[in-house]
Amino acid sequence: MSTGAIVTAIISGIILWGGFGYCLCIALKSDK
Amino acid sequence: MSTENRGEWGSRTGFILAAIGSAVGLGNIWRFPYTVASNGGGAFLIPYLVALLTAGIPILILEFSLGHKIRSSAPGVFGKVSRKYEAIGWFQAFIAFCITTYYVVIIGWAFSYAGYAMTGAWGADPKGFLFGEYLQLTDSPMNLGGLNMKVVVPLLIVWAVNYGVLRLGVKEGLEKANKIFMPLLVVSLLIIVVRGVTLPGAMAGLDYFFKPDFSKLTDPQVWLAAYGQIFFSLSVCFAIMYAYASYLPKNSDIVNNAFMTGLGNCSFSLISGIGVFSVLGYMAHTQGVSVAEVSSAGVGLAFVVFPQAISALPGMNGPIGVIFFASLIFAGFSSSMSIIEAVVSSISDKFGLTRKQALNRFTLVSGVLSLMIATRGGLYVLDIVDYATNQYGIVIAGLAELVIFGWFFKTDSIREYANELSDFAVGKWWLFCIRVTSLILGLMFILKIVNEVSNPYEGYSWLALGVYGLGVMLAIAVASVFFASKKGSDEFEKNIYGNPLVGNELKNDDVKKSNLEEASL
Numbered sequence: 263m264s265t266g267a268i269v270t271a272i273i274s275g276i277i278l279w280g281g282f283g284y285c286l287c288i289a290l291k292s293d294k
Numbered sequence: 295m296s297t298e299n300r301g302e303w304g305s306r307t308g309f310i311l312a313a314i315g316s317a318v319g320l321g322n323i324w325r326f327p328y329t330v331a332s333n334g335g336g337a338f339l340i341p342y343l344v345a346l347l348t349a350g351i352p353i354l355i356l357e358f359s360l361g362h363k364i365r366s367s368a369p370g371v372f373g374k375v376s377r378k379y380e381a382i383g384w385f386q387a388f389i390a391f392c393i394t395t396y397y398v399v400i401i402g403w404a405f406s407y408a409g410y411a412m413t414g415a416w417g418a419d420p421k422g423f424l425f426g427e428y429l430q431l432t433d434s435p436m437n438l439g440g441l442n443m444k445v446v447v448p449l450l451i452v453w454a455v456n457y458g459v460l461r462l463g464v465k466e467g468l469e470k471a472n473k474i475f476m477p478l479l480v481v482s483l484l485i486i487v488v489r490g491v492t493l494p495g496a497m498a499g500l501d502y503f504f505k506p507d508f509s510k511l512t513d514p515q516v517w518l519a520a521y522g523q524i525f526f527s528l529s530v531c532f533a534i535m536y537a538y539a540s541y542l543p544k545n546s547d548i549v550n551n552a553f554m555t556g557l558g559n560c561s562f563s564l565i566s567g568i569g570v571f572s573v574l575g576y577m578a579h580t581q582g583v584s585v586a587e588v589s590s591a592g593v594g595l596a597f598v599v600f601p602q603a604i605s606a607l608p609g610m611n612g613p614i615g616v617i618f619f620a621s622l623i624f625a626g627f628s629s630s631m632s633i634i635e636a637v638v639s640s641i642s643d644k645f646g647l648t649r650k651q652a653l654n655r656f657t658l659v660s661g662v663l664s665l666m667i668a669t670r671g672g673l674y675v676l677d678i679v680d681y682a683t684n685q686y687g688i689v690i691a692g693l694a695e696l697v698i699f700g701w702f703f704k705t706d707s708i709r710e711y712a713n714e715l716s717d718f719a720v721g722k723w724w725l726f727c728i729r730v731t732s733l734i735l736g737l738m739f740i741l742k743i744v745n746e747v748s749n750p751y752e753g754y755s756w757l758a759l760g761v762y763g764l765g766v767m768l769a770i771a772v773a774s775v776f777f778a779s780k781k782g783s784d785e786f787e788k789n790i791y792g793n794p795l796v797g798n799e800l801k802n803d804d805v806k807k808s809n810l811e812e813a814s815l
Contacts, residue, residue: 263497267504270336273569274504277343278564282557285550292549292717294306 296745299363301464301649302641303541304432308469311553312448313538315628316529317559318479320400320596323625326523327567328591334510334520341520346556349734350524352727353692354552355720356699357530359712360547361539361612366790367639368533368776373786374795375703377778382694384531384774387640389687390633392766394660396455396676397633399667401592402448403428403628404619405599411604411615420601424593425673432671433661435678435758439670446668452630453664457657459631460638461650465542468635472628482617488612490572493607496616499575502585503567510658513764519739521734526684528559529629531692533636540734545807549716558749566621570595593673596622646783655656674754682749687770696732700725 264269303309330338360371369383406428410416416423425431430441439780444752459471488494510516529535539548577599578585590599602614634656667676699705705725713719750759780791 264502264505267336267501270339270504270506271500274336274339274343274521274564278557279559279813280553282561285322285554286296289310289550289554290716292547292550294545294550294715294717 299648300643301541302543304465304469306464306546306551309321309471309538309542310551310558311476311544312468312472312564312628312632313529313551313555314558315476315479316534316538316632317444317555317629319529319629320397320622322525322559322563323566323570323622324592324595326527326563327503327570328422328589328595329519329523330567331571331586333516334507334513335343335502336404336504336506337508337510338520339506341517342523342560345517345520345524348727349445349521349561349731350528350530350800351524351552352558352561352720352724352731353525353530354528354535354555354694355549355712355724356695356708357709358539358542358548358552359537360699361536362542362546362715363711364790364795367540367636369640370643370736370786371536372698372791373790374793375698375777376794377791381696381774381778382691383533384534384640384777385529385687385694385770386531387637388770388773389532389683389691390534390636391656391660392679392687392770393631394630394637395579396667396679397626398664399445399449399453399672400622400677401630401670402445403597404622404626405448405451406444407601408616408619408623411601411619412612414605414611414615416605418595418602419604420605421598423601426596429673430670435671435674435762437671438666440672441665442668442672445672446665448549449668450801453657453661454628455627456630456634457653460653463649464571468631471631475624475628478811479621479628481623483562483569485617486614486621487565487572488609489570489607490576492571493576493579493740495575495577495579496572497513497575498578499571499573499585500568502575502589503571518738521731521737524560525692525735526688527563528556529632531688531695532631532633533640537636537639538632538705545715548712548717549718549720554736573600573603577606580606580616595723600696605716609648612664644777644782644786646785651713671683674758676764677752678754678759679766682767686739686811687767689735689742692736693732696735698726700728700732742782 296643303312306718309347319430330342339683364371364374366374368386371379372383373380383600402522428444430442459467461467491500525531561659574588575585581588584603588599600618601615604611604618607614631773638652638656642649645652647655699708705728706722709720709722749758781787
């Protein structure tokens with residue numbers, strides 16, 4: 263795999279899964 | 295059905311799983327990976343994320359807010375804004391009705407193929423097996439060729455599962471089913487990914503999938519493809535999210551739920567892309583060709599290329615094949631149930647029918663129509679109806695929705711309503727996004743029509759496109775106007791028509807009340 267592909271895979275994973283995880287954490291702390 | 299008896303999600307987890315389950319469908323597995331690879335690879339993820347943040351999530355916030363506030367399905371939401379708009383809500387519901395008729399058939403195919411995978415029934419020629427032995431495809435869309443029992447039997451199973459789940463209601467049916475299907479989908483996809491990335495040639499496949507070609511970012515078609523992918527994969531603009539949000543309890547979050555649904559859907563897409571392209575990389579490796587040559591999408595990817603790849607696996611062919619088709623079944627069910635729910639709730643809300651009465655009527659009519667797709671020429675009908683509903687129907691429905699709420703409504707009141715209820719707030723950028731997305735959709739629609747005139751879809755005859763494409767769209771439009779003109783139940787007439795929604799009345803009633811009390815002090 264090229265460096266560009268690896269970097270893209272990591273960044274997109276962090277944004278999407280990280281973003282989802284961040285929102286999930288907020289939801290878990292909320293009383294909604 | 296009275297407002298109190300509409301049903302309610304038992305937990306926030308249940309709602310989120312159901313909303314993500316609705317968004318994650320067959321398209322995430324068989325459309326997204328190919329769209330990425332053919333539009334600049336990793337570079338496509340930039341417009342894709344931009345489209346998610348500027349179109350997908352803003353539309354989810356819009357639909358969650360309106361569904362939650364009005365506590366009605368799409369016809370009720372649009373009817374509450376103005377009676378003359380109710381037909382748009384019905385148009386969205388009928389798009390969902392139309393999609394149901396062929397979506398259940400594809401899940402049925404996946405059922406059959408999960409069985410075939412155990413023995414590798416497709417042999418050395420998966421393409422010949424699919425079109426010849428299994429579908430027994432006729433020579434033209436105008437020749438349906440009678441019912442194909444190999445498709446009818448799994449179709450009946452799919453209908454039975456959908457009917458059984460939805461009959462149990464929101465909390466006991468939809469919520470519980472999604473709590474089973476979604477974890478199973480995650481596990482099955484992860485098994486495919488782990489098996490895929492450990493195969494020889496997988497890295498070449500992933501390189502093809504992720505390698506960024508930044509020169510593509512200057513191509514407007516790539517940006518339109520990104521907005522199209524987001525728009526079609528989030529279950530927005532065809533009545534589903536209104537219905538789902540209408541079952542949320544009063545004190546429910548809106549904005550964070552929309553972010554989780556959008557991000558969760560795209561995270562699934564990323565995982566399925568890794569699974570699909572690692573397997574395609576292996577297949578290219580075994581055949582000594584480039585990944586581009588084995589890369590495909592849609593029915594061809596799932597029922598021709600993947601069976602080929604499964605046969606070529608060094609071991610565990612049967613179990614991996616079953617798991618792959620099981621993932622299609624899980625993704626398909628979580629989406630099909632939501633599509634059916636969108637229509638059933640529309641019928642029961644307007645005409646005051648119980649869930650079971652509405653579901654019985656819907657299943658009877660849609661079930662009979664789905665038999666048309668289970669004929670030997672059904673694949674042609676499916677292909678054209680799918681194209682017409684997705685490329686035109688949903689775009690028209692979405693355009694109408696965004697123009698009404700973006701340009702002719704006090705849209706900021708929707709934002710205030712959502713913010714008052716949510717874990718975190720959205721700024722005024724949200725309204726800007728809704729308006730810009732309406733312009734992008736308008737552009738997509740115009741370009742699509744221009745292209746259609748010069749290149750009829752897949753080279754089908756104008757007669758076939760007219761009957762199954764334009765004909766279906768016109769039938770939907772006529773049915774929408776007819777249903778909108780029918781008298782509703784007393785409760786619908788009172789709650790929807792008797793109390794029309796004017797922009798600033800959308801603010802949370804409780805919050806408004808406390809503000810008034812503070813002001814009087």
